[in-house]
Amino acid sequence: AQKVTQAQTEISVVEKEDVTLDCVYETRDTTYYLFWYKQPPSGELVFLIRRNSFDEQNEISGRYSWNFQKSTSSFNFTITASQVVDSAVYFCALLSGIKAAGNKLTFGGGTRVLVKP
Amino acid sequence: DAGVIQSPRHEVTEMGQEVTLRCKPISGHDYLFWYRQTMMRGLELLIYFNNNVPIDDSGMPEDRFSAKMPNASFSTLKIQPSEPRDSAVYFCASSGGTWAGDEQYFGPGTRLTVT
Numbered sequence: 682a683q684k685v686t687q688a689q690t691e692i693s694v695v696e697k698e699d700v701t702l703d704c705v706y707e708t709r710d711t712t713y714y715l716f717w718y719k720q721p722p723s724g725e726l727v728f729l730i731r732r733n734s735f736d737e738q739n740e741i742s743g744r745y746s747w748n749f750q751k752s753t754s755s756f757n758f759t760i761t762a763s764q765v766v767d768s769a770v771y772f773c774a775l776l777s778g779i780k781a782a783g784n785k786l787t788f789g790g791g792t793r794v795l796v797k798p
Numbered sequence: 799d800a801g802v803i804q805s806p807r808h809e810v811t812e813m814g815q816e817v818t819l820r821c822k823p824i825s826g827h828d829y830l831f832w833y834r835q836t837m838m839r840g841l842e843l844l845i846y847f848n849n850n851v852p853i854d855d856s857g858m859p860e861d862r863f864s865a866k867m868p869n870a871s872f873s874t875l876k877i878q879p880s881e882p883r884d885s886a887v888y889f890c891a892s893s894g895g896t897w898a899g900d901e902q903y904f905g906p907g908t909r910l911t912v913t
Contacts, residue, residue, distance in 0.1 A: 716901060726889065726904035772841065784904060785854065787833075788841040 682706050685775050685789035694763055702758040702792045704773035710734075713777035715749065715756040716786070721769040729771075732756065746790045763796045770794070800824075802905035804890050810911045816878040819908045821890030822871055832865055832875050833889040836864060841889075847873065880912045 684707040694700045706715065717729040729739065732749050740747045744764075748757045762769050773789040803822040811817050831846040844888045845855040850867045856902055858865070862881070867873040887909050891902040 718904075723906075723907075724887065725906045728901045728903060731901050785817075785843055785846070790840050 682779050683775050683787040684719045684729045684780050685773050685787050687771075687773055687792050688791035689792070691793040691795065693797065693798050694758075696707075696765060698769075699764050700763050700794060700796075702771050702794070704756045704789060705711045706754050706756065708726060708777040710777040716774040716776070717747065717756075717758050718772045719723070719775060719790075720772065720791070726768060726772070729758075754757065760794070763794075765796050765798055768794060768796045801872075802892055802903055804812050804888075804889055804905035804908050805833070805899050806908060807906060808909050808911075810888045810913065811880055812913055813881055814879045815912075816876065817880045817889050817912075819875040819890075819910070821873045821875070822866060823873070824903055827892035827894055829900075829902075830867060831891040831893075832873070833891065833904075834842070835887045835907070836885075836888060837884060844875070849885075865871030877910075880910075882912045885910055 686705045688703055689749045689788050697789055703764045713734045715732045719729055720726045730747055737751055744761045756773060758771065770791045770793045774786045776786050799815050802824055805820045809817060828849050829846060831842050832844040834844055835841050842857055844857045845865045847867045850870060862879060863877055865875045875888060887907045889907045889910055891904045893900040893902045
């Protein structure tokens, strides 16, 4: 069975502070994919990043960075120098059990980030 | 590309009425997904299609829910009869599906309120 746990339900920071969102996943598959999505107050879900289980390289995109550690089954997300526009709910998701037609995402419960000016 | 299009954006209906939600996926995408988001249960996958064929509908809550994809550019999710507990945001998403790890692109959602 697949499971994604985002233990932090809400994080509040002041603008320019760094914030790290934790994501822990469970799967028995050796091939899997991890994703982060952002859901701003407007409600849509925006794709941020995908990593596959064979690539543990950390990634940086502007103020966003991701730390993937298979040893601890974690895929954490850091926003550096946060801005008010970063206020949103962030979801971690897992895609595993890869089959010819298997494409089911399992989402974590989400972490609400509130950046105060 | 216009992205995934959903209509209506908001729907308010009375218990017992039929509700139809609509989705137009991104052109060329082979997979289409319907999700429901509630405070209590988070994001749940209801059903997904591959090349217009339903692949997994195990997330559909009960027989009152049905989904169709008559062609590659259109899908519907129907609730008949609707109940207050169906109130949620319903998202449609699509992905290229050329390989299993393709990211899914979500529509803006339909906020359904059943009174």
